[in-house]
Amino acid sequence: MELLRLATAGSVDDGKSTLIGRLLYDSKAIFEDQLESMERVSRQRGDEYTDLALLTDGLRAEREQGITIDVAYRYFATPVRKFIIADTPGHIQYTRNMVTGNSMADLTVVLVDARKGIVEQTRRHAFLASLLKVPHLLVCVNKMDLVDYDQSVFNAIREEFSGFASRLDVADLSFIPISALEGDNVVQRSVNMPWYEGASLLHHLEQVYIASDRNLIDARFPVQWVVRPQATSSRDYRGYAGRVDGGVFRPGDEVIVLPSGLSATVAGIDTFDGPVDEAFPPMSVTMRLNEDIDVSRGDVLCRPHNRPTVGQDLEAMVCWMTQRPLQTGDFLALKHTTRWVRAVVRDVQYRIDVNTLHRDPSAATLGLNDVGRVRFRVTQPLFYDSYRRNRQTGSFILASEDTNVTAGAGMLLGTD
Amino acid sequence: MDRGRPGAGTGRYQLSQLENIEAESIHIIREVAAEFERPVLLFSGGKDSVVMLRLAQKAFWPGRIPFPVMHIDTGQNFPEVLEFRDRCVAEVGATLVVASVQDSIDAGRVAEEPGPNPSRNRLQTRTLLDAITEHRFDAVFGGARRDEEKARAKERVFSFRDEFGQWDPKNQRPELWSLFNGRHRAGEHIRVFPLSDWTELDIWQYVADEGIDLPSIYYSHRRRVFRRDGMLLSVGPHVAPGGDEEVFEATVRYRTVGDMTCTGAVESVAVSVEDIVAEVAATRLTERGATRADDRVSEAAMEDRKRVGYF
Numbered sequence: 001m002e003l004l005r006l007a008t009a010g011s012v013d014d015g016k017s018t019l020i021g022r023l024l025y026d027s028k029a030i031f032e033d034q035l036e037s038m039e040r041v042s043r044q045r046g047d048e049y050t051d052l053a054l055l056t057d058g059l060r061a062e063r064e065q066g067i068t069i070d071v072a073y074r075y076f077a078t079p080v081r082k083f084i085i086a087d088t089p090g091h092i093q094y095t096r097n098m099v100t101g102n103s104m105a106d107l108t109v110v111l112v113d114a115r116k117g118i119v120e121q122t123r124r125h126a127f128l129a130s131l132l133k134v135p136h137l138l139v140c141v142n143k144m145d146l147v148d149y150d151q152s153v154f155n156a157i158r159e160e161f162s163g164f165a166s167r168l169d170v171a172d173l174s175f176i177p178i179s180a181l182e183g184d185n186v187v188q189r190s191v192n193m194p195w196y197e198g199a200s201l202l203h204h205l206e207q208v209y210i211a212s213d214r215n216l217i218d219a220r221f222p223v224q225w226v227v228r229p230q231a232t233s234s235r236d237y238r239g240y241a242g243r244v245d246g247g248v249f250r251p252g253d254e255v256i257v258l259p260s261g262l263s264a265t266v267a268g269i270d271t272f273d274g275p276v277d278e279a280f281p282p283m284s285v286t287m288r289l290n291e292d293i294d295v296s297r298g299d300v301l302c303r304p305h306n307r308p309t310v311g312q313d314l315e316a317m318v319c320w321m322t323q324r325p326l327q328t329g330d331f332l333a334l335k336h337t338t339r340w341v342r343a344v345v346r347d348v349q350y351r352i353d354v355n356t357l358h359r360d361p362s363a364a365t366l367g368l369n370d371v372g373r374v375r376f377r378v379t380q381p382l383f384y385d386s387y388r389r390n391r392q393t394g395s396f397i398l399a400s401e402d403t404n405v406t407a408g409a410g411m412l413l414g415t416d
Numbered sequence: 417m418d419r420g421r422p423g424a425g426t427g428r429y430q431l432s433q434l435e436n437i438e439a440e441s442i443h444i445i446r447e448v449a450a451e452f453e454r455p456v457l458l459f460s461g462g463k464d465s466v467v468m469l470r471l472a473q474k475a476f477w478p479g480r481i482p483f484p485v486m487h488i489d490t491g492q493n494f495p496e497v498l499e500f501r502d503r504c505v506a507e508v509g510a511t512l513v514v515a516s517v518q519d520s521i522d523a524g525r526v527a528e529e530p531g532p533n534p535s536r537n538r539l540q541t542r543t544l545l546d547a548i549t550e551h552r553f554d555a556v557f558g559g560a561r562r563d564e565e566k567a568r569a570k571e572r573v574f575s576f577r578d579e580f581g582q583w584d585p586k587n588q589r590p591e592l593w594s595l596f597n598g599r600h601r602a603g604e605h606i607r608v609f610p611l612s613d614w615t616e617l618d619i620w621q622y623v624a625d626e627g628i629d630l631p632s633i634y635y636s637h638r639r640r641v642f643r644r645d646g647m648l649l650s651v652g653p654h655v656a657p658g659g660d661e662e663v664f665e666a667t668v669r670y671r672t673v674g675d676m677t678c679t680g681a682v683e684s685v686a687v688s689v690e691d692i693v694a695e696v697a698a699t700r701l702t703e704r705g706a707t708r709a710d711d712r713v714s715e716a717a718m719e720d721r722k723r724v725g726y727f
Binding site for chain 1: 428429430431432433434435436437438439440442443446447449450473474475476477478479480562563569570585586588589590591592593594595597599600601612613615617618701702
């Protein structure tokens with residue numbers, strides 16, 4: 001069985017909670033005691049119906065205020081796939097949460113209210129999904145029951161959204177007309193919209209092809225940990241533990257170790273369950289090399305004729321996540337793959353309006369929830385790919401050196 | 417996992433869902449070992465901590481697990497589970513640290529709750545935090561899963577604790593990709609949850625696939641029980657039925673393993689791991705809702721306990 005990670009974003013009234021509630025309920029992932037607890041709280045608050053948002057709004061503050069303030073993770077399964085939903089609030093003040101939710105997603109669901117059409121929030125969700133290079137974008141035109149299941153309403157929204165999306169970097173874009181409340185096209189194909197010939201939402205989630213989304217071309221193996229058992233039985237064992245972040249490694253492969261540039265041959269790829277013939281993303285394995293060379297945490301194994309960019313001057317799209325603004329001259333801690341380095345901000349090249357995509361080159365800082373293009377200089381060379389080419393070796397986080405909080409997320413730009 | 421080549425049964429270069437979350441957990445465990453000075457793995461003998469221990473074993477194989485294992489012993493545990501704990505830790509060659517709630521009571525750090533059959537569930541937090549301070553642990557692995565409970569659904573994989581051991585749910589660090597931020601000052605620590613993305617069913621399927629041993633109380637057996645607050649509690653040294661609580665023998669098993677005072681049994685005839693997988697797949701109650709009195713105190717019982725430093 002495969003795993004699909006999906007991200008949703010939305011606000012109170014666009015039917016997102018109803019939709020998630022229905023997916024969970026219909027796949028039997030809501031339990032009776034959870035339902036009972038939601039019913040009890042809804043009754044106490046005087047709601048007229050059971051508020052399915054209570055399932056995801058787990059924190060006291062969220063329940064009290066009736067809003068979602070953070071990313072919640074939900075799990076459900078069908079006989080075909082298991083799903084992890086990263087459910088985030090949709091308001092602009094939660095841009096950082098949406099960025100977080102989209103960072104691991106295979107697919108993002110953007111909800112559009114059929115009565116209102118494309119609004120600012122729709123464009124923002126789509127932009128953030130494309131910024132985070134989520135491979136599949138699924139637009140659900142919801143509340144079709146309130147527009148009499150009218151095909152022309154759906155078509156108009158699809159056309160307008162497609163026009164907007166052409167300005168974005170979206171690999172796979174699909175549209176489904178649904179009614180989350182009535183269940184049209186959520187699990188079963190709707191009898192109310194015979195004009196729609198595509199799959200139901202759940203069927204789409206089960207069938208969307210994700211196998212080719214990972215980078216299987218550029219072999220990248222950042223070393224996490226050196227395995228050197230102290231036991232007599234395996235005294236000479238020396239292995240490099242890590243996760244394959246790109247490409248495929250096989251025993252016998254010639255590899256280069258960065259930063260030393262020394263070449264070596266893969267002697268074997270070990271796991272607790274025995275050696276494997278090939279290792280691919282996102283496998284966690286331990287590599288042995290034939291040559292006795294110095295390799296430590298933070299080093300990267302790659303192939304001789306396919307190396308990552310090595311550099312100390314970085315350009316990246318950054319989402320800023322903390323109150324204190326990012327500005328020229330700031331020193332920050334930066335984590336990329338398995339290494340922490342220090343970074344200094346050289347300049348903000350522009351800030352991008354997440355609603356209009358307008359670029360403001362006069363911006364000198366990035367405030368909380370701002371997105372912009374930033375240049376950095378780092379203390380030691382990083383071995384990286386563009387984020388567009390590899391989401392693992394192309395991403396980094398920034399942390400405050402004073403408070404240690406995670407202050408920003410970066411997506412590296414490259415020359416490809 | 418006897419799986420032939422990785423991804424067997426799925427497409428080429430595609431891991432199965434269990435292989436996927438296993439790889440993710442191993443990645444997390446290695447990051448902690450590499451970036452922290454004094455990690456520790458919390459181990460109760462419950463199924464989640466047993467799976468976590470297996471994942472730690474896998475992460476460093478053929479090396480040993482490079483950190484100790486700690487049990488917070490309330491003194492009210494099931495004897496079968498304590499026996500299992502010692503055997504399990506010895507098998508992987510790890511060091512076991514036991515922090516005892518009874519010691520905390522004897523030292524006057526905490527007071528036993530009043531009333532008959534007092535639960536020590538709440539008291540564990542003090543013992544845990546004292547042990548973290550005493551041993552200067554800076555990363556503490558816990559087996560909590562996000563599907564267990566609604567407050568846990570919001571918690572990060574790397575969850576920051578301040579110098580008082582407190583969790584601030586409204587002020588959590590954003591967590592992106594699999595780039596974890598474990599930075600902290602002396603006296604602060606990080607709780608790490610490598611099983612965040614696992615569900616109860618995943619745990620059982622993994623136990624089945626891996627042939628992992630669990631304490632016998634997870635499997636159906638005959639036991640003398642009585643009904644309290646809709647739960648079946650076992651009659652034992654720490655739990656006595658009240659005058660109007662009728663004792664009877666039933667065929668039961670445990671879905672979670674906590675204190676004898678607050679962990680209820682469920683009626684079940686599941687004697688094998690395969691039976692349990694089928695039972696869990698069909699159940700309509702969450703494991704905590706079915707079996708844990710500690711979560712029934714209020715709507716936000718778990719969040720409130722977590723805020724002050726609970727598991």
